Amino acid sequence: MLDQKAHKPHERLAAHLKDDLSQVDEMIRARMASEHAPRIPEVTAHLVDAGGKRLRPMLTLASARLCGYEGGHHIHLATAVEFIHTATLLHDDVVDESGQRRGRPTANLLWDNKSSVLVGDYLFARSFQLMTEADSLRVLQVLSNASATITEGEVLQLTAAQDLGTTEDTYFKVVRGKTAALFAAATEVGGILAGVSEDRIKALHDYGDALGIAFQVVDDLLDFWGGDATGKNIGDDFRERKLTLPIIKAIARGDDEERAFWKRTLEKNDQRDGDLERALEIMTAHGALDDTRAAALDWAARAKACLDALPEDPIRDMLSDIADYVVARLN
Template sequence: MSLDQAARKPQDRLSALLADDMERVNALIRMRMTSRHAPRIPEVTAHLVEAGGKRLRPMLTLAAARMFGYEGEDHLLLAATVEFIHTATLLHDDVVDESRQRRGRPTANLLWDNKSSVLVGDYLFARSFQLMVETGSLRVLDILSNAAATIAEGEVLQLTAAQNLATTEDIYLQVVRGKTAALFSAATESGSLIAGADGKAQRAMFDYGDALGIAFQMADDLLDWHGEAGATGKNVGDDFRERKLTMPVIKAVAAADDDERAFWVRTIERGDQREGDLEHALALMERHGTLEATRAEARGWSDRARRALDGMPEHELRDVLDALALYVVSRVS
């Protein structure tokens, strides 16, 4: 078995263990994304929801609830909520980033238009709040509404940090917590809450999701430099061409001499990119070891996620969540 095949096993196991629940979540998603008065809403939503995404976030919600012995129905509402929030942010992100492809398919804003993507995203946010209210828990509403606000805050911060070489590693982590980790941690914390876990366990599950999300995003940023388009859904160097300041570049800028800094100013701040610049950027990061340093940090966040599971109930799903934390960084090992 190849490393890639082995790395996918935790996610496959998670999907298999939660298959019945996920079938019900998918049915709930399809039912709630309908609209009596605006047929474009289910058209646009279905294009993204049915595109074969991993459904990792709702599975984390279900896993956290089941790990603590939950036997009710509210975890299905939470899982659908998390997926709607995620889908809404993707629709908005593709407009902001002027993207043309997601998961190997044309984006909704390309097939329809920006107005449809923004408004359908708004509709899904509204639907997500309806779903979370149905649990009858103010604490659930607090967790998930805070996550929605953090996501939006992270996206705005990313706008102000983009193409700014003064962006620090701390700012990068704030952005990552917004764009990725906030929904991971809300998924795992709310799942444990609905199952009646105590405060310490809920905090541990928040910490697990937070660290997992950061490791996940750092690994994605590394894959932009070394990944395969078929596996990642985008071309190597897309972040460089879009002038995104991810961790490997931030570290390279911090270590740069005058000539190297001038290169980063021209390519990132000014957007003057020429043939061979991508290869030169990669060479600079190799020279300063920033790819390996980022890889080490991703592994550190993965270890932190695994440590958060210490003391959690003995359960097959706990073992899979532990393996999942290893999986997200195995992609760049």
């Protein structure tokens, strides 16, 4: 019976998948253990227990169940997806020199960079072990390709950072890599496990891809608009000199004086009191924030449209509601 107190779409989906999620949690505990290096479960537990929504593994469970899968390998793959996600968070916090995630100190701050990187590597290795246990070469290909794409997206972001010539096309390549690739793989492997048609597998992939893009665009916009959903302070991306979609739009539409401002604050890292307010003023004047919101809404709508190719089911309705919820954070 569903938890009547679950009001948000991801909470309703979690209630619907309660038994599966419980098995995923058990497998996470078992597979993050280490006989010889107790720091591994310590560092992993710090992130795993931080109150994340488990959205990505839920997508794997949901897509498998939506497609009629009745076996047990979706538990292995959902756990693998969560490990890939956790590993990337550990690595990201080192790269970004972050001190806070989800309102808590980051692992690299509590321990050190070496521990974060090596534990992330351990989780990647564990995820590949889990993938092989599903006994599907295609599933292994999809998730391993996603792992490579995530890293590729992060490296592309490094090379594009602080480069005022970065285009929207490059931005979306970064987003497809670092965020959408795992969403798309998480949903796609559920369909592959269930053995459904190629049209349905593609629909699941495309849903995850569009949802992941919407999710990241919203996150980037909330960095300037605020909101509790990101666990970040307003303007963190600006202070870290990240060229996200609102800034890219503002730069493209700005005059010479505004370009000089972006060059000073982002390229030369000369940020002063009042610069964040000035950045917001420029983005607002050029409609960059509103247009970024419109882009997020468009990607959410694309995600929902992909679900039309999938069977009618309460899970399909919940996946549609999740796409709405992702962009509802902007209201």
